Amino acid sequence: MPTTKNPFLAAVRQFIKTYVSSPVASRGQTYKKHAIREWNDLSPNEVEYKVQGKSLYTVNITFSNTLEELDVECTCPYGHGCKHSVAALLHWGERMEGSELPAPPKPAEAGGRHVPGKKLGTTLDPFRVKDFQSLNYGRLKYLATKSSRDTYGLSDEGLQHTDAGAVFSVGEVGEYGNVDDDPEDIYEVTLKPEGQDLMVTCTCTRRVTLLCCHAYYVLDLVSGGKRWDLLEQGEQDFGAVGQKLLSQYGLPKGADWKEYFEINASLSGIQYALRPHYAGLIRPGGFNTEALQKATESLPPEELLAEKAPPDRVLGFILYPHTYDGKVELIKVIGKPKKGTQLMGANFKETTTLLEQLGIATTEAESKLELLAYHLDGKDSFKFGGPGWENLDPVREELAQMENLYVAGRTNSYRAPRKKDLQQVRFQAAPPQLAIRLQEEQGLIVVTPRIL
Known part of the structure; x- marks a missing residue:
């Protein structure tokens, strides 16, 4: 490709060279000539294209003020780096020749939402999500709108852009992905791209596997559900580490390592620690x-x-x-x-x-x-x-x-109690065997354990 003084087109060509295969890039060049139907500048940092393929697809292009960050998303079924995206990118890059880069927005007040007992910029090491190519900056901007907060259950602050990155205020995430926006349980999830990776930090301390539920929820929003594929392999790798730890600590073989250990990916590598309720009680051996x-x-x-x-x-x-x-x-x-x-x-x-x-x-x-x-x-x-x-x-x-x-x-076997005032639960284990007798005495429930 010839050189150009157009910074927009230069950024597009670098993007295509990095993320798009040569055959798809070539077909995108052809699509640019005859498949572009319309375009609309949604904001200084976002443009939307309609590109004709088997159907009329929508291509969303978002970019930073320095063009160091450029992202594209298409509604076609072919995923990232399709010919429709290439066509839209090339058309946009050529159309922007002679245009000035957009002025940087005024930064939001650093710190975001204040959560009692929590501080933004936590000392916890952020998680590094490797090769995270699904972050869509147009979606990030949309998530800052009121309609997005109503749709996705974010708190009133929703999303703020600070020097630390994109900061989401998220309520407690339920079992089925629903979010409780109780102001007493609001946490801040910060996303900050670094090269091709994404740094993720949350102000909570509940890390079940690689990420807490709040970070999972935010990644799901900004990636359109694609984050599962990225993290499943990581969980498998951590599972192998967990099984080794079970053996090292003399814990039951085949037990759920997540019950005993917090295993996290950080900038310094894989780290593990016993969960707080086991700290000091279980040691190697x-x-x-x-x-x-x-x-x-x-x-x-x-x-x-x-x-x-x-x-x-x-x-x-x-x-x-x-x-x-x-x-x-x-x-x-x-x-x-x-x-x-x-x-x-x-x-x-x-x-x-x-x-x-x-x-x-x-x-x-x-x-x-x-x-x-x-x-x-x-x-x-x-x-x-x-x-x-x-x-x-x-x-x-x-x-x-x-x-x-x-x-x-x-x-273990379990025998249901026969009387309400005199109950017995029997555990059968070998060895030892344990019986626990429950009965009421003068308004108290008395529990008597006994080794059989």
Whole structure:
């Protein structure tokens, strides 16, 4: 291609050379001559073309004020770098000859939305999404509009452009992708392109896999759903790392590594850490019984707990809220210090009620580990109840209907209780076997665990 002093056409040619195959580029040249039907300058940084193919397709071209960032999106089924896009780009580049570059917009006030306890520019390393070619700047601009906020459930601030990048204010993302715009749960997701990669940072700290749910949601918006293909391979790679960590830490083979570890991609490479509720309790080689015993030195009131666990056999009850699905889980850690550890768990549904009845503020429980430890000699028990416990029904129902029981990755048998005032849940594991007896005494629910 001949040289040109037209910066727009030069940027177009560089884009085509980088991202479009030679046959498609050649066909795009032909399409430029006869397939362009109309065009419309939507803004100083965005233009829309109508290009005739098998149907009349819409091509959207967006570009930065310096032309360092150029992106194109077509409604045809052929994906990125199609002949319709090439035709529109070439037509636009030639049409813009002699035009001046658009003046840069006034930057928005740095900092974006203020979230209590959260700061923009978090010290967390951003995630690097490799070769992210699906970011559409026209879509980014649209997401800043009021109609976009109504459509996609973004908060009132929606999207702001700051020196840190494009900052999205996003509410809590539900199980089916719906967003809760409760102002108490607003997080900021920042997207900033660096070369061909995209840096992603969120002010939350809940990283389930490579990215948190808020970042997933924003990537879905700006890429039109294409981000799944980009991240699936990354999750597979991280899964291999997770399985190695399970083996290294002596955890059940085949267990869900996401339950125990946070594994993240950052600028410094792959990083991992135990989730907060396991920090200090699990170490390479197995369960840290010393940490459990030490934790019993500062236990809640006596009416809730028995005495400190003996060194030869440990049963630890760890109560914590899930950091990513809002549930509370009771983890029972059983084993002898020299022979490794088995894990047993049961999900609790009434998160807030149960935490309040245990005297644990939700915000406090989310920020630190609440450890309840007991020893098993057939005599000791712990009690739910006491002053301020107005209604024991939720606790009674939860303890009687524990679900998702597992030991070392295996499903346990469960026998439903026969009487409401005297209930027994039996876990069958080998070894050991554990029976938990529940009964009511003077307005309290008494739980007595026993090794069989």
